[in-house]
Amino acid sequence: MRINKGVEWGVHACTLLAPLGPGKGLSLAHLADYHGVPAAYMAKQMQALSKAGIVRTSRGKTGGYSLARPASAISLWDIKAAIDGTLPAFRCTEIRQKGPCALSRDQCKQACPIAAAFGQAETSYRQALQAIRLTDLVAEVATTSDHHHLTQIMDWYANYITDLPE
Numbered sequence: 001m002r003i004n005k006g007v008e009w010g011v012h013a014c015t016l017l018a019p020l021g022p023g024k025g026l027s028l029a030h031l032a033d034y035h036g037v038p039a040a041y042m043a044k045q046m047q048a049l050s051k052a053g054i055v056r057t058s059r060g061k062t063g064g065y066s067l068a069r070p071a072s073a074i075s076l077w078d079i080k081a082a083i084d085g086t087l088p089a090f091r092c093t094e095i096r097q098k099g100p101c102a103l104s105r106d107q108c109k110q111a112c113p114i115a116a117a118f119g120q121a122e123t124s125y126r127q128a129l130q131a132i133r134l135t136d137l138v139a140e141v142a143t144t145s146d147h148h149h150l151t152q153i154m155d156w157y158a159n160y161i162t163d164l165p166e
Helices: 005-019 028-035 038-052 075-084 112-133 134-144 147-160
Strands: 057-058 064-067
Touching: 005 057, 005 064, 005 075, 005 134, 028 038, 028 064, 028 075, 028 147, 038 057, 038 075, 075 112, 075 134
Parallel strands: none
Antiparallel strands: 057 064
16 A cells, blocks of 8 residues: 655654644744755645644744644544545456456445455554554654654754744
8 A cells, every 4th residue: 555655744744743832833834844845745735634624724924834633633544534535545446347257247246355355454554544643653753762853853843833823
């Protein structure tokens, strides 16, 4: 299963926004710069996240992005669905109804075992992503990063977090 790189960028951006307090945010330019990605492409991901109600944007000189709901209420699936959509990865084309040994439509009342297997895998995949919250990712970064890196992040935050207009 291939995930669009925009999903990765969106998850990273949301994980960076997750520790911010109420009324605090980061500009699009700083989100893009932090991750070393083009601002125009980051804007596209942030727009999708905003449309899905995952982030909110504030305009103006001190505007920027913040999470629209608590990090504990945002799953990896929410972000993936916002950016990549919710269509399943596998779409059955009923190939078993084609070719020299084709089945008739009437013989295909039950789901194809191949489509059923992919459907089951898709369900497991979605459930796994739904179980992972932004708070889980933030906690993982905090416990697995070395002290020097965490200090770098805190110093970066101190320079770029803005107070968002109401």
